[in-house]
Amino acid sequence: MAVFWYLLRRMDDQPPMLPLLTIFLSGHDAPCPSCGYNLHGLLTSRCPECHQELHLTVGLVEPRMRLWLTAVVAMAFGAGFNFLLLVYIVLTANKASRLLDLFLIHNAVGLLVQGIGLVVLLRWGRHIRRSSVGVRFALCLLSALLTIVNVIILSNSTG
Numbered sequence: 653m654a655v656f657w658y659l660l661r662r663m664d665d666q667p668p669m670l671p672l673l674t675i676f677l678s679g680h681d682a683p684c685p686s687c688g689y690n691l692h693g694l695l696t697s698r699c700p701e702c703h704q705e706l707h708l709t710v711g712l713v714e715p716r717m718r719l720w721l722t723a724v725v726a727m728a729f730g731a732g733f734n735f736l737l738l739v740y741i742v743l744t745a746n747k748a749s750r751l752l753d754l755f756l757i758h759n760a761v762g763l764l765v766q767g768i769g770l771v772v773l774l775r776w777g778r779h780i781r782r783s784s785v786g787v788r789f790a791l792c793l794l795s796a797l798l799t800i801v802n803v804i805i806l807s808n809s810t811g
C-alpha cells in the first residue's frame with residue numbers, strides 16, 4: 653500500500669502527461685494544433701515552432717456537432733434572410749407603401765425571433781451538444797420549421 657502512495661505522489665510531481673506525449677510522438681506524425689508543425693519525435697511539451705504548451709488528450713470520434721450545427725445554419729439562414737430584406741427595404745424606403753410597411757414589420761419580427769434563436773443556440777451550444785439525440789433533433793426541427801414559417805409569412809405579406 654505504501655508503494656502505491658509513493659508511486660501516486662511521484663506521478664503528481666511529474667509534469668502532466670509529458671511522458672505519454674513524448675512516447676506517442678516518438679512513433680506518430682502529428683501536426684501542432686496551433687501552427688501545423690510536424691511534432692514527430694518531440695522531446696519536450698512545447699512546440700519548437702510556435703512555442704505553445706502541448707498536452708495529450710482523449711477526443712471524441714464524433715463530437716455531436718451535426719444536429720446542433722444544422723440547427724444553427726437553419727436559424728442563421730432565417731435571420732440572415734430577414735436582415736438582408738430589411739437592408740433592401742431601408743435602401744428602397746422612398747418607395748414606401750402600406751404593403752412595404754407590413755413587409756417591414758414581418759421582417760423585423762422574423763429577425764428578432766430568429767436572432768434570439770440563433771443567440772440561444774450559440775450561447776448554450778456546449779450544453780445543447782451534450783443533450784440527448786431527441787432534444788438535439790427537436791431543436792434542429794424547430795429551427796428549420798421557424799425558418800420555413802418565416803419565409804412563408806414573408807411571401808404572403810408581399811401579396
Ligand SMILES: [Zn+2]
Pocket residue numbers: 684685686687688689699700701702703704
Ligand atoms: Zn506549433
